[in-house]
Amino acid sequence: MFDTLSGRLDEIFTRLRGRGRLNEKQVDEVLREIRLALLDADVSLRVVKAFVKDVRERAAGAEIHKSLTPAQQVIKLVHAALIDMLGKKASGLAHADRPPRIILIAGLQGSGKTTAAAKLARLLKSQGRRPLLAACDLQRPAAIRQLQILGEQAGVPTHAEPDAADPVAVAGRALALSRGEGYTDLIVDTAGRLNVDRELMAQLAQIHDALDPTETLLVCDAMTGQEAVNVAEAFSSEVEVTGVILTKLDGDARGGAALSMTYVTGRPIKFAGVGEKLADLEAFYPDRMASRILGMGDVLTLIEKAESAFDEAEAKKMEEKLRKADFTFEDFLSQMQALKKMGPMSQVLGMLPGMSKLPVGDMQIDEQLPRIEAIIRSMTMQERNNPHLIKGSRRSRIARGSGTSVQEVNKLVKQFDDVRKMVKMMSSGKAGGGMRLPGGLKVPPNLGL
């Protein structure tokens, strides 16, 4: 619905151009945009209100940096405030006084508890620990089986009692077992329960009391809406929540629930689920999440990936070529190989700020790329280095060679040339924000650079 927050703020400040410091009315306008952006990212209203108040106070005392535009300054301020609220840095699991460390997993139905439990078990095992899983979800059909299978995949044993009826008793026996057999960690999976279900919430408290866990982790779906505050409140009033696992972060939800969760529980998000494989559990990075909530894209992750994929000296050379529009199809091909190392193109694009607004998913970029590559590979080295040579019979030869059409070859050559020119303009700083791409797509301003 809205563009990125930075885009919206840019608009406001463009209107206000030429004036020095912001007056109160303008600050109000800016804060209104921030409020809308946060609500649109599913941050709970109550949390938004508290947050906006915080930002207003910060803005009043903020120093003015000459080097930053007002929009950048506000974004920086908001970003910092978000990070503060989300917890400053990634935090791991607490240590138990004596083993086993007991980790209780709780949450709503379908939030991803069983998967998270298994992922955590796998992670601990990979760190050289000896975890035991306990299947205390006796509610959902085949939940025990699911945990057993995932446990097997993770190479972690599962304590399960398929015919048991009382999860509190199962948890107790799992604890005794983990103590008796010297496990370092006990991860207890529980049934999903609604925060308004008194009976099941009381049962959770019983399990908690029976175990006296080191960590009680609340599992929360990143796609959760306003409800997040109520869930966090209900669970943390019933048991002492020590942290949150945010799941399904590999989707395109802005994940405002993260902010609601940390605000209400006062506890950090300890892990993020980022995929369907058992290895897809990551430490939670507040700074990245802050960018994501603001719609700034996951620039930091992108930078990290770029660092490992591109050779720095090579990249410098390429940059030079780009600046002079000397970039050739051959360069494109070689850089594309490097880019591929960063993961599927659609995923990489998703991390770019503003790109979430482009119909990237619909374009099936990863399916299209091989065709583009095929066309380039059907060119001779001379043609790749001198695209202007590609005319007439060369075109039809390339089309035949790549199994495409002359039109497609034409289009590629034309687009390539256009983009080359555009990048040259961009890198020489001539173009302002919001350029039009040849395909008619608008490039968002301030791509985080």
Place this chain on the structure above:
Amino acid sequence: MLEGLLPQILVGLALVLLVIGVVAARRRRPSGRRGATRMKDLEAMERAGRTAVETPTRAERDKGEEEEGEAREQEGDKGEEEEGEAREQEAGPLPETAEAAAPPRPTLRDRLVKSRRFFAARLSEAFGGGVDEDTWEDLEAALIQADVGVETSTKIVARLQVAAKERGVSDAAELKGLLAEELIALFDSVELGRDRALAFAPEPPTVWLVVGVNGTGKTTTIGKLASDLSHRGKGVALAAADTFRAAADEQLQVWARRSSAQLVRHQPGADPGAVAFDAFRFARARGLDVLLIDTAGRLHTKTPLMDELSKIRRVVEKEGSVTEALLVLDATAGQNGLAQARKFTQAAGVTGVVLTKLDGSAKGGIALAIESELGLPIKLIGVGEGIDDLEPFDPKTFVDALLS
């Protein structure tokens, strides 16, 4: 921080732009931007009525299929024709049940008591005294907190303000009645009422495909649907086409036993399309009435997995017709629910939404946005973990329950 990395970023960016530019140009048709015709404005929605609302969704879907390649195009068109015919055949099962058997179990109203309590608290705040500026603000806040979304909430409040002025409403209680009217009108405006029934195929087996992101309650919904169908004397087959999640087939098996349905399953990791196809042939050979296909939860952003859904549908439509593709949506979902609905509609031709977990304190306000922005009818609601906890969606009951 970024200075040192500038070359890498610039090169990466250039490549990305290049790819986007090229790919976009390749995929873009000369006329008609994707989504340009999508109707967002609620007022326009109301005026336009059903056919006009349906057009963009259909057009979009056709467009999507067009772009998938020609083979797909033909199949897709054929499927849609069949589907169109099929849908007129028979009225859905659940509304019948609702009228026929006076349910001994608690009504939706009772079940919604929690969400009602909270929402009502907000509203009584709003309607506490006379109508003033704060009333409107509280009202908007209440709607936003029900996950209706900022845009829709603002529009509703704006319209309510106009309506209140016209009718000279200054009393808070009256205003509440007016709000209920407005909300119901939003559901009715898309005039999808008759489409809330589930469609049967002219020739059995009728096939209903159930899709959604992970953890929304697809398998549970199928169990409940199967039970309802069985109770009304239909022969039901379940296809365990979620071959990805550990023990998903075993979970479905439990539901099959509870609802006396037949289960068709393969090995874990098997091709879901193959499971669906086998299940279809099985259902046809056994003369069963309805085949429910359970699919693996998938995030709508994962293109290959979404393609897999299209394939499941395509494969079944080689020999039969999928008359319903139901998107299962968690009532706790926030604004991302809209993106889900869009993407699943593109991939699987969603015909209706099942809103689950409405027995919690989540208000499911995103349902409003999905109906009004995408014209996708909410067909069923899930109100508990029991086998009977599935009900037809009724806007009036839904809105009444929320506001009373």
